[in-house]
Amino acid sequence: MQTIQLEADFIGAARQRYPYVGEPEQLGRLLLDISLENPTLAQRLDSILIEINQRLVPATNPAPESTHISAYDEAVDMAAALVAAGKAPNEGRALTMIWEMNPRLYERHIMEISR
Numbered sequence: 001m002q003t004i005q006l007e008a009d010f011i012g013a014a015r016q017r018y019p020y021v022g023e024p025e026q027l028g029r030l031l032l033d034i035s036l037e038n039p040t041l042a043q044r045l046d047s048i049l050i051e052i053n054q055r056l057v058p059a060t061n062p063a064p065e066s067t068h069i070s071a072y073d074e075a076v077d078m079a080a081a082l083v084a085a086g087k088a089p090n091e092g093r094a095l096t097m098i099w100e101m102n103p104r105l106y107e108r109h110i111m112e113i114s115r
Contacts, residue, residue: 006084007032013077016069017046018053035078036085043078043102071109075099 011028021027027049035042069077079094088094099106 002084006081009077009081010035013069013074014049017074018049020056021049021053032081035081036087039078039082039085039087039097040101043098043105046074046078047102047104071105071112075102075105075109078102 007029010032011024014028014031015024018027031042031046034045075095075098076091078098079088079091082088082094082097083091088097099109
C-alpha cells in the first residue's frame with residue numbers, strides 16, 4: 001500500500017513539475033525507481049527535467065500557475081520519498097539531506113523566502 005501511495009506521489013509531482021516533458025506516469029515511475037536506488041541521481045534528473053520543461057513552455061501559452069512548485073515544497077516532497085523508501089529516519093533529517101545533496105534547490109529556496 002505504501003508503494004502505491006509513493007508511486008502516486010511521484011506521478012503527481014511529475015505532472016506538476018514537468019507537464020511538457022513527457023507522460024507523467026512514466027516519468028514519475030522512472031524517478032521513483034531511480035530515487036530508491038540513487039536519491040542524488042534522481043534529484044539531479046529532477047532538476048534537469050524542470051529546466052527542460054521551462055524551455056518547452058510555449059511563449060504564447062505560459063504554464064498554468066499550478067505547475068509552479070516552491071523549492072521548499074519540492075524539497076519536502078523529495079524528503080518524504082526518502083523517508084518512505086527507508087533512506088532517512090525522519091522527514092527532518094531527510095530534508096537536511098535534500099538541501100545538502102541539492103545546493104541549487106537550497107539556493108532557490110533562500111531566494112524565494114527573501115523576496
